[in-house]
Amino acid sequence: MPDRRGRIFLLSHMRAYTSLVGHILGSHPQIDGYYEMHLGYETPAALDLQMARYRQNDALKPGGRYLFDKLLHNAYVLRPERLGAADLRILVALAEPARTIRSIVHLFRQKPGPDPYASPLAAAAYYVARVEALAAFCRDAPRAYCYFDAEIVQAAPERLLPRLSEWLELDTPLVGHYQTFSQTGKTGRGDSSPRIHLGRIDRQRTDYAHIAVADDVLAAARATYRECRAQIVSGAAHAVLA
Secondary structure: OOOOOEEEEEEOOOOOOHHHHHHHHHOOOOEEOOOOOOOOEOOHHHHHHHHHHHHOOOOOOOOOOEEEEEEOOOOOOEOHHHOOOOOEEEEEEEOOHHHHHHHHHHHHHOOOOOOHHHOHHHHHHHHHHHHHHHHHHHHOOOOOEEEEEOHHHHHOHHHHHHHHHHHHOOOOOOOOEOOOOOOOOOOOOOOOOHHHHOOEOOOOOOOOOOOOOOHHHHHHHHHHHHHHHHHHHHHOOEEEOO
16 A cells, blocks of 8 residues: 655754654654654655654554654755655754753763763764754755744643644644653664653753853854754744744
């Protein structure tokens, strides 16, 4: 049977609550998918690969309307104009840089062996390059997109989730609790911390203030964030701002 499901793509960066969003979306009866598949989408064949990869570990819902993926790295490119007639819904989210960069460093310092992202300089370079790439995508976006400030996922889901439900045209609203799945918490699939197994939004905020990042590095990241966020918001069909 032909794959008639539309696609939801969340374009963001690491440590922007994307695992939480993926699980909230993936728990809705009309949405399959909840984790990062590490795929680029530049031809219709990529949609077939996405479907096949998802079905290796998870069963499709009988009433499913969408298949979800998130793209957090510049190596994975989305070209909506090349994907044929598929129903695409694009979400874009940014988180402010200070906490994000520190969170990236904290995460990768927990991993065995050295990792480039354990360095504040490398984490900041990734963040800046990713935010710039997202702004470039949105400037030339051939499809409408919905933007939200990532912090709202944790701080005010009661504002965000109804807007996302409307943007996705879901039959029933998204809610702030979620299921866990076969790939939940696994390395390389998204958030691997115990918090993702809670099944609900944890509103306790961690600022990772113990991670030192040079003032000039943060200043450059903040300037990029302000400029790119303004560009992305100005072009969005819908925006939910903190």
